Amino acid sequence: MTLSEEALDRLADVVQLQPTKNSELQDRWDLESGSDVHQYLESELSEYYFRDDNSLIRATPEAADLVDVEPGVESTEEGAVPSKISVDGLQSAILDVVPGPDERSVSVVAVLERVRAETDLDPDVDDVRSGLKRLRRTGVVEVEYRTVPTFRLATARDEVEVRVAD
DSSP, X not given: OOOOHHHHHHHHHHHHXXXXXXXXXXXXHTOSOHHHHHHHHHHHSGGGEEEOTTSOEEEOHHHHHHHTOOTTEEOSSTTSOOSEEEEOHXXXXXXXXXXXXXXXXEEHHHHHXXXXXXXXXXXXXXXXXXXXXXXXXXXXXXXXXXXXXXXXXXXXXXXXXXXXXX
């Protein structure tokens, strides 16, 4: 299925805003109603989205690859640190414990220990490493290479709105 430029832009919105609702896309796309959103999704993007168990709109993995947008990330400027980001519970915990932009960066193991000490979570090191890598790809976390890769926030905590997705 070949998509128009408008359809690709709207698909990027679905990827970026997921999980999302008709009303959020209605506002973004300047449509009259949620029904118009549903009709557009079904007629133009049916292969690239689905509704989860909570009826929220999500993009397929193919959609994310097609538009080359990181899921759940909103930025106000190209290349800027995102102003909004959707994360899972572990990634939210990582953001809470990873050092700020003016602090010394820490290793994956140090982040793991902080998550375990400051939350009820008990993730393994690979899950924390994966979470840090995703947050780095979004631009919210930066890496500093010393003896081992170390991480810290790329911006102040209060400059990013974090939404925890179910």
